[in-house]
Amino acid sequence: MTQEQLNKLGKTLWDIADTLRGAMNADDFRDYMLSFLFLRYLSDNFEAAAKKELGKDYLDLPKDVLRDLKMSNPLEVWYDENPDDISFFETQMRRKLHYIIKPEHLWSSIAEMARVQDDELLKTLEEGFKYIENESFNSSFQGLFSEINLNSEKLGKKPSDRNAKLCTIIQKVSEGIAQFSTDTDILGDAYEYLIGEFAANGGKKAGEFYTPQPISTILSEIVTLDSQEPKMGKKKNLNRVLDFTCGSGSLLLNVRKHITSAGGSIGKIYGQEKNITTYNLARMNMLLHGVKDTEFDIFHGDTLFNDWDVLNEKNPAKKLKFDAVVANPPFSYRWESDRAEFKEDFRFKNHGIAPKSAADFAFLLHGFHFLSDEGTMAIILPHGVLFRGGAEQRIRSKLLKDGHIDTVIGLPSNLFFSTGIPVCILVLKKCKKYDDVLFINASDEENFEKGKRQNKLRPEDIQKIVDTYRFRDQEERYSRRVSMEEIEKNDFNLNISRYVSTAKAEPKVDLEAEHQKLVTIEKDINEALDKHNSFLTELGLPPLPR
Numbered sequence: 153m154t155q156e157q158l159n160k161l162g163k164t165l166w167d168i169a170d171t172l173r174g175a176m177n178a179d180d181f182r183d184y185m186l187s188f189l190f191l192r193y194l195s196d197n198f199e200a201a202a203k204k205e206l207g208k209d210y211l212d213l214p215k216d217v218l219r220d221l222k223m224s225n226p227l228e229v230w231y232d233e234n235p236d237d238i239s240f241f242e243t244q245m246r247r248k249l250h251y252i253i254k255p256e257h258l259w260s261s262i263a264e265m266a267r268v269q270d271d272e273l274l275k276t277l278e279e280g281f282k283y284i285e286n287e288s289f290n291s292s293f294q295g296l297f298s299e300i301n302l303n304s305e306k307l308g309k310k311p312s313d314r315n316a317k318l319c320t321i322i323q324k325v326s327e328g329i330a331q332f333s334t335d336t337d338i339l340g341d342a343y344e345y346l347i348g349e350f351a352a353n354g355g356k357k358a359g360e361f362y363t364p365q366p367i368s369t370i371l372s373e374i375v376t377l378d379s380q381e382p383k384m385g386k387k388k389n390l391n392r393v394l395d396f397t398c399g400s401g402s403l404l405l406n407v408r409k410h411i412t413s414a415g416g417s418i419g420k421i422y423g424q425e426k427n428i429t430t431y432n433l434a435r436m437n438m439l440l441h442g443v444k445d446t447e448f449d450i451f452h453g454d455t456l457f458n459d460w461d462v463l464n465e466k467n468p469a470k471k472l473k474f475d476a477v478v479a480n481p482p483f484s485y486r487w488e489s490d491r492a493e494f495k496e497d498f499r500f501k502n503h504g505i506a507p508k509s510a511a512d513f514a515f516l517l518h519g520f521h522f523l524s525d526e527g528t529m530a531i532i533l534p535h536g537v538l539f540r541g542g543a544e545q546r547i548r549s550k551l552l553k554d555g556h557i558d559t560v561i562g563l564p565s566n567l568f569f570s571t572g573i574p575v576c577i578l579v580l581k582k583c584k585k586y587d588d589v590l591f592i593n594a595s596d597e598e599n600f601e602k603g604k605r606q607n608k609l610r611p612e613d614i615q616k617i618v619d620t621y622r623f624r625d626q627e628e629r630y631s632r633r634v635s636m637e638e639i640e641k642n643d644f645n646l647n648i649s650r651y652v653s654t655a656k657a658e659p660k661v662d663l664e665a666e667h668q669k670l671v672t673i674e675k676d677i678n679e680a681l682d683k684h685n686s687f688l689t690e691l692g693l694p695p696l697p698r
Contacts, residue, residue, distance in 0.1 A: 184307075198253045269319050298432065362569065371478045386414040394423070424451045449462070477519040510540070516580075535562070556582060560578060
């Protein structure tokens with residue numbers, strides 16, 4: 153499928169969502185829409201595996217034949233004809249796929265029920281979601297549909313109304329997808345497209361679960377380049393990758409895409425998300441993009457309290473370290489910094505505790521603590537972290553003195569769905585080679601496309617940022633390498649305008665050329681005056697004085 157067809161599929165699904173949601177909040181409808189798309193993926197994957205497992209016993213019958221048999225899919229036929237073999241079959245499927253879907257819960261069955269407006273659809277769908285969660289082999293499926301309330305009055309006041317609404321939604325989604333030739337990768341891309349559209353229409357809440365693709369691309373490019381010598385190109389392998397405020401998981405998937413598309417590999421993906429609905433979206437997103445449940449670990453919990461056991465390992469030999477850390481945490485988030493346990497917290501002990509009014513540096517220090525010695529961290533933060541005083545200045549100074557802040561990138565305002573403020577990207581390393589800090593000012597008008605609702609970084613803008621970081625290029629009004637001595641003289645203030653002047657240079661004036669122009673003008677004036685005076689003389693009038 154071409155990019156154009158993929159965009160068309162995404163737009164088709166979005167148009168369905170936009171039309172059918174009615175008065176329902178976009179965030180609420182998002183969860184239904186994305187869950188149905190995920191069920192379609194799980195069903196396709198399961199049926200393909202079942203076909204391979206059963207071989208010639210899997211009768212791939214046409215739809216009209218299935219309808220004559222009053223069945224919805226070939227697996228339902230096999231279950232009906234082989235009741236004694238079901239247990240062994242499901243054991244094999246659970247071992248290979250780590251989940252089970254009964255024939256009546258497959259997307260093809262649900263879509264058929266929706267087509268005929270079956271009164272039992274809501275009940276069947278509810279049973280199907282619970283069965284997938286409870287009968288799965290791996291924790292990646294546990295509670296996956298827990299936030300999907302099929303009995304919500306937002307779908308209708310009466311059960312019959314809710315059932316009818318679900319029938320309409322599923323029928324339209326089924327018809328929309330049927331227009332296209334889909335596989336699992338394409339369904340994953342369609343899922344991402346819808347996440348982006350719901351984010352764009354979700355207002356301030358959108359920032360909680362989605363990083364705009366252009367910014368995600370910058371972070372992904374940076375952390376996949378060689379840490380000590382970015383100019384050497386992409387790393388061959390990332391053993392572990394972490395996003396401790398992962399939202400829907402899009403940023404993690406972008407890192408995976410960038411490393412694998414360059415011929416590299418990725419070991420395991422780790423993510424943490426506080427919002428349970430978004431946590432479920434992230435797990436779905438991973439599976440939809442072909443990431444096996446053994447290749448990722450997404451945890452539902454609070455990053456600031458570090459309540460994830462795998463990150464609390466006290467044995468240094470078993471302690472997890474990450475080759476790449478990326479994050480887009482909530483900006484200037486108020487937190488309980490005065491809790492007693494934070495005073496001895498291993499994440500903050502060497503640098504200090506971020507103020508209660510803004511947890512920006514708390515998030516940064518969390519990620520930095522788990523960064524490997526040869527790793528790269530890229531985090532999106534508000535500009536305030538660059539210059540605010542007090543505890544933040546002390547943390548910033550310590551990081552700078554220890555040589556851990558590598559690059560500061562200033563981005564334009566109004567790039568996010570959730571806020572119009574300008575943001576920056578901080579790049580941190582424990583293996584930093586150069587004794588300076590690279591400042592990149594990408595916020596001037598020539599470095600982005602201005603939009604009515606939102607500004608946008610174009611491909612060439614993204615590439616310029618990445619190339620400047622990679623080669624540590626210096627360019628007037630855009631980038632500069634600044635020595636630690638100069639930064640120290642500025643009291644460790646990292647405000648970009650202190651080091652990269654955004655003022656446009658005044659044009660140079662060629663005084664000799666300008667003088668010649670004036671001589672020529674004066675000559676022309678005198679010639680014109682002489683001619684004018686000759687006419688006045690002919691008329692008997694006094695000439696004009698010079």
